[in-house]
Amino acid sequence: MAIRPILTAPDPRLKAVSTDVEKVDGEIRKLAQDMADSMYAADGIGLAAVQIGVPKRIIVMDLDQKEGKKDWRAFINPKITWASEDLAVYEEGCLSVPEIYDDVERPARIRAEYLDLDGKKIEIEADGMLATCLQHEMDHLEGVLFIDHLSKLKRAMLLKKLTKAKKLAEA
Ligand code: K2U
Numbered sequence: 448m449a450i451r452p453i454l455t456a457p458d459p460r461l462k463a464v465s466t467d468v469e470k471v472d473g474e475i476r477k478l479a480q481d482m483a484d485s486m487y488a489a490d491g492i493g494l495a496a497v498q499i500g501v502p503k504r505i506i507v508m509d510l511d512q513k514e515g516k517k518d519w520r521a522f523i524n525p526k527i528t529w530a531s532e533d534l535a536v537y538e539e540g541c542l543s544v545p546e547i548y549d550d551v552e553r554p555a556r557i558r559a560e561y562l563d564l565d566g567k568k569i570e571i572e573a574d575g576m577l578a579t580c581l582q583h584e585m586d587h588l589e590g591v592l593f594i595d596h597l598s599k600l601k602r603a604m605l606l607k608k609l610t611k612a613k614k615l616a617e618a
């Protein structure tokens with residue numbers, strides 16, 4: 448059990464392209480547990496390893512958290528194998544972009560494959576919040592934040608706000 452600090456934008460480490468996990472071993476399982484602990488502590492429903500400063504292709508998610516019921520899932524080396532032409536818009540947030548929420552358009556349905564914590568290959572088809580959250584987290588693995596999908600003007604304004612808030616927090 449380890450709650451690790453979550454990087455907040457602007458931070459060059461969040462722009463890293465994460466690398467594949469070579470072997471799903473005890474070290475990876477411990478990292479995934481730390482990610483889940485950190486996600487719950489921050490009231491998140493998803494987290495990518497790069498958000499705690501580890502540029503490895505690992506995501507944890509728990510979309511339907513109920514009181515006391517923690518049923519998180521790890522996605523290791525996830526790949527999207529198909530995406531619908533239909534799009535869906537969700538109001539997204541991000542633990543690395545605090546207190547900012549905005550609408551993002553993404554494919555409504557996806558098929559993805561990944562390794563679970565036993566190293567077993569899993570294939571899923573997702574829609575709704577699972578599709579949105581998985582695509583949001585997989586953006587993190589490419590060094591992309593949800594604000595990078597917004598207009599240049601809006602993104603510039605938000606980054607200026609985040610930079611100011613970070614300076615105040617560090618003062
Ligand atoms: O990357 C993250 O910080 C995970 C996001 C998950 C998320 C992705 C897409 C759309 C909404 C959330 C965090 O959990 S942000 C916190 C949050 C939780 C529920 C709804 C909105 C934002």
Ligand code: ZN
Binds near residue numbers: 593
């Ligand atoms: Zn995020």
